Amino acid sequence: MRETVDVMSNRPATDQPPARWLNEQEQATWRAFRHAMTLLEDHLDRQLQRDAGMPHLYYGLLVELSEAPRRRMRMTELARSAKITRSRLSHAIARLEKNGWVRREDCPSDKRGQLAVLTEEGYRMLSESAPGHVAAVRAAVFDLLTPEETRQFGEICGKLATALQPTGADLPWLR
Amino acid sequence: MRETVDVMSNRPATDQPPARWLNEQEQATWRAFRHAMTLLEDHLDRQLQRDAGMPHLYYGLLVELSEAPRRRMRMTELARSAKITRSRLSHAIARLEKNGWVRREDCPSDKRGQLAVLTEEGYRMLSESAPGHVAAVRAAVFDLLTPEETRQFGEICGKLATALQPTGADLPWLR
DNA sequence: CTCTAATACTTGAACTCTAAAACATCCACC
């Protein structure tokens, strides 16, 4: 990143191997990615907060549940597929439960387990807000990209996401 | 997005124009992007929290300041370049000030204005943590991409970021 | 020159997120 090159132009000597800085192209890409990430997340959070009364993440959890068999999922599995920690999920589900969109059920096969279940009301809410959200995503992303760019973008993001999937040693979403 | 197609497979009739859903490719791309975004942000937040004692965003603010003339910037300009609201910036600078990495100064030309100034201590801190952070970014992103992919990725993210830049009517980061 | 609207920034309260610790249950092994 450009920033760190500047920052480090007169860095103190260390016994570390010389760091490999980012080249111009990488700097520009990194900057663009961070900006896109910040702006998009902010934009969609605002859209959903306004139209559905919840942040982007929470909406994604309801969607995930809506696609699961019997519209229910074990907490840990839901956390894994949403790529978040179990703690974060606990808080989120607690809030969604207060809204009446999700309900918790004991897992029949494992007494430690909990199932998050999408309620009818939650399903209805999702049905009503989905078109608006898809439109927002389309307007902010896919209307701007050619099919080829969409493919490339997906491939690249897929690589990044896959590489960050913990391999068993370090399991962020299980913390 | 696949999710919403499922969700909406039996959606109630409305008088809205039929929504344009995402096709398979778009669904896959959107999912991959969201996952990459979540995992990366989480990963880097953790890396910086551990090695520099602050979240990713705060680190970015210090970097931005370090590159500015005289290592100082007006609050609004800093908010704009970091793509965040002024309120968020205010809180962030307050925290960084407590750490002694940033100091506020009155703007000489506009009595309403404040300058955020990177302190010597802040600069030193940045110098020490930059190599580790660059290494983390490289390992998580650029080591996985070919130069051509890096270029494509940057171009695509640039398009998304540019399109979300408010045009004057709606100015998120000025709220 | 003065009034009003716009701009610059901060604050407080409500909400969300993180990290660590707590609690309960399960499982494998003795």
Added chain:
DNA sequence: GGTGGATGTTTTAGAGTTCAAGTATTAGAG
């Protein structure tokens, strides 16, 4: 069939974020 470690989930406390409202200063219209 006990026991210790692993697993599943929640809780607590503290940090970060948002939104709306508040203060101060500038600028533009008359």
